[in-house]
Amino acid sequence: MQGFHCSQALTGAFAEEFGYSLKNVMKISTCFGGGMHRGELCGCVTAATMVFGMAFGLYDPQDKELESFGYKNADEFFDRFRERMGGKTLCREILGKDFSKPEELAMIRREGLVKKVCPHVLQASIEIIEDMLKRQDEEVVYVRLDTSDFEVEKLQTVIKSVNRQNRFRSNVQDLLRSSDRKIGFIQFDVRRFKIINDLYGEKFGDEVLFFIKDNLKELCNDRQFFLNLRSDVFMVVTEYDDDKELMDFIREIEEVSASFKDVKLQLAFGVYSVDDKDMEIRQMEDRAAMARTAAKENVVSNVVFYEEQFKELLYTRKFIEENMHTAVEEKQFKMYLQPKYSISQNRIVGAEALVRWIHPERGMIYPNVFIPVIEENGFIKMVDYYIWEEASRFIKRCTDIGIEDCPVSVNVSRHHLRDTEFMYVLMDDIKKNQIEKKLLELEITETANDEQIGQAAMRLKLGGFTLLMDDFGSGYSSLNVLLETPFDVIKLDKKFMDNMMASDKGKLILEHMVSMAHELGLGLLAEGVETKEQVELLGKIGCDNVQGYYFARPMPQEDFFALLKKDRGMEDHFES
Ligand code: C2E
Numbered sequence: 001m002q003g004f005h006c007s008q009a010l011t012g013a014f015a016e017e018f019g020y021s022l023k024n025v026m027k028i029s030t031c032f033g034g035g036m037h038r039g040e041l042c043g044c045v046t047a048a049t050m051v052f053g054m055a056f057g058l059y060d061p062q063d064k065e066l067e068s069f070g071y072k073n074a075d076e077f078f079d080r081f082r083e084r085m086g087g088k089t090l091c092r093e094i095l096g097k098d099f100s101k102p103e104e105l106a107m108i109r110r111e112g113l114v115k116k117v118c119p120h121v122l123q124a125s126i127e128i129i130e131d132m133l134k135r136q137d138e139e140v141v142y143v144r145l146d147t148s149d150f151e152v153e154k155l156q157t158v159i160k161s162v163n164r165q166n167r168f169r170s171n172v173q174d175l176l177r178s179s180d181r182k183i184g185f186i187q188f189d190v191r192r193f194k195i196i197n198d199l200y201g202e203k204f205g206d207e208v209l210f211f212i213k214d215n216l217k218e219l220c221n222d223r224q225f226f227l228n229l230r231s232d233v234f235m236v237v238t239e240y241d242d243d244k245e246l247m248d249f250i251r252e253i254e255e256v257s258a259s260f261k262d263v264k265l266q267l268a269f270g271v272y273s274v275d276d277k278d279m280e281i282r283q284m285e286d287r288a289a290m291a292r293t294a295a296k297e298n299v300v301s302n303v304v305f306y307e308e309q310f311k312e313l314l315y316t317r318k319f320i321e322e323n324m325h326t327a328v329e330e331k332q333f334k335m336y337l338q339p340k341y342s343i344s345q346n347r348i349v350g351a352e353a354l355v356r357w358i359h360p361e362r363g364m365i366y367p368n369v370f371i372p373v374i375e376e377n378g379f380i381k382m383v384d385y386y387i388w389e390e391a392s393r394f395i396k397r398c399t400d401i402g403i404e405d406c407p408v409s410v411n412v413s414r415h416h417l418r419d420t421e422f423m424y425v426l427m428d429d430i431k432k433n434q435i436e437k438k439l440l441e442l443e444i445t446e447t448a449n450d451e452q453i454g455q456a457a458m459r460l461k462l463g464g465f466t467l468l469m470d471d472f473g474s475g476y477s478s479l480n481v482l483l484e485t486p487f488d489v490i491k492l493d494k495k496f497m498d499n500m501m502a503s504d505k506g507k508l509i510l511e512h513m514v515s516m517a518h519e520l521g522l523g524l525l526a527e528g529v530e531t532k533e534q535v536e537l538l539g540k541i542g543c544d545n546v547q548g549y550y551f552a553r554p555m556p557q558e559d560f561f562a563l564l565k566k567d568r569g570m571e572d573h574f575e576s
């Protein structure tokens with residue numbers, strides 16, 4: 001390793017062992033020379049932390065256990081290093097000369113100090129690191145020293161999981177080296193796993209994970225490897241010859257995991273098919289992870305390949321960004337309205353305003369395509385303002401002909417809630433059209449523990465607005481947000497309903513939720529109602545308000561206006 005910086009030499013010594021490319025690690029570790037060049041911390045110390053990072057580091061910053069495990073290693077290395085160096089840790093102490101001073105640097109060079117001193121420091125560092133890494137296999141002995149039983153258990157889990165990861169990655173590395181077939185990285189997770197945990201308890205959630213692990217054990221042969229990355233995220237690596245073979249394997253995983261004790265499990269798969277075997281394993285994992293994220297949002301298929309989603313997304317994004325301004329100027333955004341019905345009264349009790357983009361060449365573009373993009377770049381504000389204005393005008397049109405009991409709800413993107421501007425816009429719409437505040441309802445998607453949204457919601461509530469919690473049960477929301485936030489109505493998400501209705505247990509939970517909402521004085525509306533069975537069940541358990549294709553799809557405002565008049569027993573000529 002002569003001729004390299006100390007930090008490069010040390011990280012380089014371990015890089016390949018952990019499946020990283022030597023060249024990249026060398027490049028990255030150059031950054032650690034900074035301290036050393038000021039004559040401060042010896043490069044071996046900073047490089048050692050990078051080695052621990054390579055061995056145990058995780059992408060997931062949420063993983064606090066592993067993080068603190070990493071810090072412990074760094075501390076231990078530092079102590080042992082100082083001991084071996086007779087109390088010295090700074091570069092200028094170890095060399096006896098200061099790198100940062102030109103005259104001393106000249107002396108360092110003249111006396112060949114680096115070649116004399118540094119190999120010995122490097123050797124000591126490598127010995128300490130190797131000793132620490134080896135010990136990870138002897139788990140308990142070391143951990144027991146001065147920790148409580150609880151911590152022992154926690155650390156044991158961490159160490160075991162680190163070992164599992166290392167084993168997995170080294171198996172995969174071998175497979176990549178030895179196989180002449182294609183290699184696929186499959187990452188999947190359980191959709192709405194958090195809800196399963198919330199509803200059935202964490203013990204049940206753990207059982208689900210064990211169930212999946214057992215299935216994978218059964219399915220995988222000795223050249224297929226899997227790893228439970230964290231919580232409900234799994235990684236599987238397999239060889240294959242053609243896409244059909246890979247798809248069949250994925251469908252097999254899906255089939256055996258389709259349900260556990262009556263609860264339907266839906267999996268979302270991201271797939272990366274390796275096109276460059278020299279790429280780092282973690283980068284391959286990353287690509288599969290990106291595809292999995294796309295799979296979660298994909299409505300057409302729950303399996304997404306890395307390349308496809310990438311190209312497709314870039315193309316769509318570009319189109320949206322280039323066309324959105326014109327779309328506003330040329331009024332290509334249109335407000336559609338979807339009726340809300342009362343089951344018991346068989347009558348329209350309101351509507352939700354939903355945006356559509358009618359592009360002159362491309363035709364109708366649905367919000368789930370363009371909203372994620374314009375939410376990211378902030379343009380959503382413009383679109384929402386327009387829809388709110390349209391909704392207000394529509395309400396005015398209804399009240400003008402005497403229909404004063406059909407509130408219209410609009411969606412309020414989370415983007416607005418950062419400041420108060422949107423409140424003035426809403427007030428302005430209400431004033432300009434002289435409509436009642438209670439007729440313009442606001443839908444907000446609540447996420448657990450989001451203080452900013454909680455506060456904004458409270459402000460709106462105090463301002464006299466009616467608040468609807470959108471998409472309840474779709475992802476983050478859990479029961480305790482009901483206690484913490486001032487919503488008037490809960491909108492049960494379609495997927496949540498589908499899930500609940502799939503089992504007797506789920507139906508029971510739904511029934512209890514309905515009575516709980518009644519007791520808390522909250523309104524309830526079921527979204528995405530598509531079948532007669534659903535309507536009957538909802539009616540039976542007392543969830544009276546519904547919205548969904550079974551009754552009507554979102555429609556142009558003119559159509560809704562006609563429908564509403566008919567519903568209220570008015571003929572067309574009533575409008576002046
Ligand atoms: P959302 O607020 O949950 O709206 C309900 C979505 O479910 C609508 O999709 C609606 O067309 C659809 N839907 C209604 N009934 C059924 C059913 O029975 N079956 C099925 N499969 N789907 C049903 P849409 O209009 O495509 O909107 C998607 C999402 O885009 C909305 O979800 C909302 O989050 C967002 N969005 C739509 N318009 C606006 C807007 O003006 N502003 C903002 N910020 N977001 C909007």
Ligand code: CA
Nearest residue numbers: 352411443470
């Ligand atoms: Ca909504």
Ligand code: CA
Nearest residue numbers: 470471491527
């Ligand atoms: Ca919704």
